[in-house]
Amino acid sequence: MSKFLDKKGRFKDEYRPIGWDGMTLKEMLEISERLFSETSHYYGVKDFNLKNQDPIRYEKIFSKLRGGLVTARETAMNISASPIVQELGELCFALYSPEGDSVALSTGIIVHVHTMSDAIKFMIRNEYESNPRIQPGDIFSNNIPKIGDVHNADVQTIVPIFRENELVGWAGGVTHVMDIGASTPGNVPVGPISSYEDGLDLTANKIGENDIVYRDHEIRCEMGTRTPMFWKLDERCRIAGCHMIRDAVERVIRDEGIDAYKGFIREVIEDGRRSFINRIRELLIPGKYFAPVFGFIPLKGEAGLPDYAAIDILIHAPLELNVGSDGKINLSFDGTVKWGHHSFNCTPSAMQGALWVLLTQMVIPNDKINDGAYFATSHYFPPYTLANPVEKEAATGAAWVFLIPAFTGLVRSLSRGMFARGYVEEVMSSYATTANGLQGGGKDQYGNDIGMLSLEFSCVGGGARGVCDGLDYAAAMWNPEADMGDMEIWELIMPLLYLGRRVKPNTGGLGKYRGGSGFQSVYCIWKSEDLVMQNINDGGSYPSPGIFGGYPGASGYRHNVLDTDLLERFQQRMPYPIKEDDTADSEISKFCSGRHLFDNRTMNYPYRMRHSDLYYSPMNGAGGLGDPLERGPELIEKDLNGNFVLPRYAQRVYGAVTHQDEDGFWHVDARATERLRQEMREGRASRAMPVKEFITLEREKILSGDFRVEVKRMYNQSLELSTSWREWFLTFWDLPDDFRFTPTAESHGSSPDILRSGLRSGCRNTKAQE
Amino acid sequence: MSGYSKETLEKLIDGRLPWNDVKQIMSSFKDPDRFDKIIEILQEKVPWEERILLPLALHLYIVEKKDGTRVVKCDCGFEFGDYHKNWKMEALIYVRDTEEQMQEIYPPLMHSDPEVTVLREYYCPGCKTQLEVEAVPPGYPVIFDFQPDLEAFYRDWLGKEIKGGNNAGI
Numbered sequence: 001m002s003k004f005l006d007k008k009g010r011f012k013d014e015y016r017p018i019g020w021d022g023m024t025l026k027e028m029l030e031i032s033e034r035l036f037s038e039t040s041h042y043y044g045v046k047d048f049n050l051k052n053q054d055p056i057r058y059e060k061i062f063s064k065l066r067g068g069l070v071t072a073r074e075t076a077m078n079i080s081a082s083p084i085v086q087e088l089g090e091l092c093f094a095l096y097s098p099e100g101d102s103v104a105l106s107t108g109i110i111v112h113v114h115t116m117s118d119a120i121k122f123m124i125r126n127e128y129e130s131n132p133r134i135q136p137g138d139i140f141s142n143n144i145p146k147i148g149d150v151h152n153a154d155v156q157t158i159v160p161i162f163r164e165n166e167l168v169g170w171a172g173g174v175t176h177v178m179d180i181g182a183s184t185p186g187n188v189p190v191g192p193i194s195s196y197e198d199g200l201d202l203t204a205n206k207i208g209e210n211d212i213v214y215r216d217h218e219i220r221c222e223m224g225t226r227t228p229m230f231w232k233l234d235e236r237c238r239i240a241g242c243h244m245i246r247d248a249v250e251r252v253i254r255d256e257g258i259d260a261y262k263g264f265i266r267e268v269i270e271d272g273r274r275s276f277i278n279r280i281r282e283l284l285i286p287g288k289y290f291a292p293v294f295g296f297i298p299l300k301g302e303a304g305l306p307d308y309a310a311i312d313i314l315i316h317a318p319l320e321l322n323v324g325s326d327g328k329i330n331l332s333f334d335g336t337v338k339w340g341h342h343s344f345n346c347t348p349s350a351m352q353g354a355l356w357v358l359l360t361q362m363v364i365p366n367d368k369i370n371d372g373a374y375f376a377t378s379h380y381f382p383p384y385t386l387a388n389p390v391e392k393e394a395a396t397g398a399a400w401v402f403l404i405p406a407f408t409g410l411v412r413s414l415s416r417g418m419f420a421r422g423y424v425e426e427v428m429s430s431y432a433t434t435a436n437g438l439q440g441g442g443k444d445q446y447g448n449d450i451g452m453l454s455l456e457f458s459c460v461g462g463g464a465r466g467v468c469d470g471l472d473y474a475a476a477m478w479n480p481e482a483d484m485g486d487m488e489i490w491e492l493i494m495p496l497l498y499l500g501r502r503v504k505p506n507t508g509g510l511g512k513y514r515g516g517s518g519f520q521s522v523y524c525i526w527k528s529e530d531l532v533m534q535n536i537n538d539g540g541s542y543p544s545p546g547i548f549g550g551y552p553g554a555s556g557y558r559h560n561v562l563d564t565d566l567l568e569r570f571q572q573r574m575p576y577p578i579k580e581d582d583t584a585d586s587e588i589s590k591f592c593s594g595r596h597l598f599d600n601r602t603m604n605y606p607y608r609m610r611h612s613d614l615y616y617s618p619m620n621g622a623g624g625l626g627d628p629l630e631r632g633p634e635l636i637e638k639d640l641n642g643n644f645v646l647p648r649y650a651q652r653v654y655g656a657v658t659h660q661d662e663d664g665f666w667h668v669d670a671r672a673t674e675r676l677r678q679e680m681r682e683g684r685a686s687r688a689m690p691v692k693e694f695i696t697l698e699r700e701k702i703l704s705g706d707f708r709v710e711v712k713r714m715y716n717q718s719l720e721l722s723t724s725w726r727e728w729f730l731t732f733w734d735l736p737d738d739f740r741f742t743p744t745a746e747s748h749g750s751s752p753d754i755l756r757s758g759l760r761s762g763c764r765n766t767k768a769q770e
Numbered sequence: 771m772s773g774y775s776k777e778t779l780e781k782l783i784d785g786r787l788p789w790n791d792v793k794q795i796m797s798s799f800k801d802p803d804r805f806d807k808i809i810e811i812l813q814e815k816v817p818w819e820e821r822i823l824l825p826l827a828l829h830l831y832i833v834e835k836k837d838g839t840r841v842v843k844c845d846c847g848f849e850f851g852d853y854h855k856n857w858k859m860e861a862l863i864y865v866r867d868t869e870e871q872m873q874e875i876y877p878p879l880m881h882s883d884p885e886v887t888v889l890r891e892y893y894c895p896g897c898k899t900q901l902e903v904e905a906v907p908p909g910y911p912v913i914f915d916f917q918p919d920l921e922a923f924y925r926d927w928l929g930k931e932i933k934g935g936n937n938a939g940i
Binding site for chain 1: 779782783785787789792795796800802804805807808809824825826827828858859860861862863864865874875876877878879880881882883885886887889891892893895897898899900901902903904905906907908909910911912913914915916917918919920922923926927
């Protein structure tokens with residue numbers, strides 16, 4: 001006899017299914033999926049009984065739940081000690097149905113609302129109900145993107161909500177932790193080259209019961225991360241928030257009755273689905289939008305990485321958005337390059353998270369958001385690519401490095417639709433990628449272990465708007481409430497002193513409307529002799545392209561100085577660098593001696609820095625919008641007087657004739673400017689050629705294969721991994737079916753085994769190749 | 771939601787509306803008559819007669835000619851041909867693929883490695899306006915940014931037919 005059954009063949013009380021009407025959770029999930037497949041309505045809901053019969057009550061229930069979630073976030077964030085959570089608000093909470101579909105959510109980093117849905121469904125599909133069992137008071141935790149997450153440092157806590165012995169939902173919370181215990185320090189580790197180096201693994205584990213965290217879990221986390229105090233308080237923050245949500249749900253059930261609650265959560269998700277479709281039909285134009293984006297990761301020759309990982313990588317993210325006449329949208333990344341031995345691989349859960357966070361900011365920017373929007377969209381993330389690595393060994397710790405640039409194309413695509421519809425106030429060029437990432441670890445100024453990433457990069461430039469410039473140093477694509485944090489708080493946490501923090505000119509893409517500007521921070525490493533540091537940025541391409549004739553935001557670069565004379569300068573009250581406005585006339589070079597790392601190596605394996613070394617962090621600007629020759633004189637004056645643009649570029653790019661008055665203020669001569677602009681337009685005509693002529697010349701270059709190895713490798717990977725992308729590429733250039741760029745030691749790899757292993761011929765052999 | 775006045779919308783699309791008013795528009799329910807009003811405003815602004823069916827990008831429109839063909843047209847009057855085809859194929863192009871050319875736009879080190887990513891500037895052959903800038907590796911096909919399903923938009927979303935002749939069906 002089964003241990004689950006009594007003598008009469010009935011479930012023992014302790015093993016009775018916890019789903020509704022005697023079902024298991026797995027049965028409930030299967031029914032939900034079948035009903036959606038059969039009816040195209042969430043849980044088969046065709047009529048809104050509660051909403052139509054008693055709309056006030058429906059709204060009251062929603063408000064109580066939403067209020068509970070927002071209150072939980074605002075209260076819980078004060079339990080954390082991490083500036084990432086407390087200062088920057090890097091947390092969010094959500095309420096889920098028993099099957100794991102989100103019902104309502106808090107404010108915050110709502111990229112995670114669907115990732116936690118994936119984690120809950122993982123537990124259901126793997127029959128956690130019978131082992132390790134799901135009971136009132138249990139606590140679960142997950143941080144594995146292959147289960148449901150963006151990257152490993154986004155740690156989730158999930159708590160089941162019961163009414164008597166029946167599960168009525170789940171509360172979930174996420175915080176972005178300081179350090180995840182990866183092979184290199186920090187929370188977006190650039191160093192791991194396999195998942196076995198990504199750090200602490202919480203595979204949707206049960207970490208507590210009766211509302212108490214298991215001590216063995218706490219010890220494991222204390223031992224496994226570099227910042228255990230922050231970890232522990234972050235975990236308590238998430239648990240407290242989940243318990244507050246549980247209380248809110250119990251209050252609603254007590255006030256409204258369980259039947260009303262059950263009916264409500266079905267209706268509100270279907271309501272969310274229909275609202276999303278209506279919103280698409282209201283804002284966009286049906287059709288096909290195509291916006292490929294590229295990113296360059298210079299890791300060639302990095303000491304500390306094996307030969308097969310120490311290569312330059314050119315990312316190709318060919319985003320295609322199809323908006324159907326039925327209002328449903330499909331997102332495809334067909335043609336994306338192969339996954340690889342680095343930590344930038346993105347799982348489908350991460351990709352869906354990014355889709356979610358952008359749709360909620362651009363299409364449905366209100367509180368009535370839930371997984372209904374997820375049910376109104378479809379997607380294709382091709383296997384064995386950066387958008388879906390499939391392989392268990394693919395590292396994901398810095399998935400954002402691919403994710404953030406890849407989705408700039410979605411913003412521009414949505415904007416094209418909204419522009420055509422007349423809603424110009426919603427139009428936006430590419431957001432800036434959130435970088436430079438100042439990351440490192442070792443010993444802090446107090447002698448303790450530290451792993452750190454300054455999240456002040458959550459205030460980079462916002463994309464140029466359809467009617468005005470983009471937000472200057474005030475936006476992050478993944479956090480609708482961007483905040484750079486106070487310098488004093490970062491100085492308290494990290495062994496660094498700020499020498500300066502101010503606007504960084506020429507970072508925003510120039511255009512009729514300028515992309516939002518980035519800013520710059522200059523630091524002196526302080527009171528640590530045992531520290532490794534790295535930069536995280538794109539220094540070889542333009543991950544934030546412009547739109548309608550605007551230029552992309554600027555590329556990143558590095559300017560750190562080792563073995564400096566800063567201490568001597570401080571003691572002798574000599575000038576020291578507080579900024580670097582112009583790379584052609586560097587203040588850092590002028591006011592700091594030492595070994596200058598002044599180059600485009602914007603992605604490094606961590607390297608040694610110590611007390612009094614200089615670390616420079618230039619933050620990115622966003623894409624511009626419109627022809628720069630159409631920029632208004634008053635906006636150009638604002639650019640110059642606010643130090644957003646260096647004077648020589650006002651003339652070269654804007655075609656502005658300017659002068660500076662005796663008080664130092666810049667002015668634009670409108671008439672002379674118009675004359676200069678006319679000359680510049682004529683200059684365009686003389687230097688340009690017809691596109692058809694360009695195509696003939698470019699085709700010859702392709703046939704000669706006269707491109708860098710990274711470029712050829714990118715093309716070959718996309719040609720191998722996508723039939724449709726290959727057909728498009730070959731048709732456009734009129735190339736034979738078997739065309740490939742001449743293989744090089746690093747560029748070929750046509751066998752499926754090589755695609756799956758992520759290795760390239762000529763690289764170190766592994767089990768997968770044997 | 772009642773619509774906004776033509777005056778307000780003209781200021782909005784010209785970038786002359788105060789930010790507080792823009793913000794108010796963004797925070798409100800969308801005005802369902804926006805498309806019709808914007809088309810009306812744009813039609814009054816352009817110096818030609820063809821009927822605008824859709825604003826495609828800054829300066830570019832899909833228009834219906836008197837013979838019933840639908841083409842992409844710049845507000846200067848230059849026609850790029852059938853809207854089903856990529857208008858860029860009829861444009862002028864200038865490719866920035868050297869450091870010197872990049873540094874006309876960006877300070878040193880703040881631009882791409884031109885061997886990895888080039889800038890392709892597309893100009894209107896009529897007025898020389900810079901209509902799009904692509905940032906792509908050398909050898910990338912010309913990007914067809916947006917292919918609207920015009921028929922489905924008018925028929926299924928607006929509930930109107932696109933008919934020949936001025937203002938027919940709208």
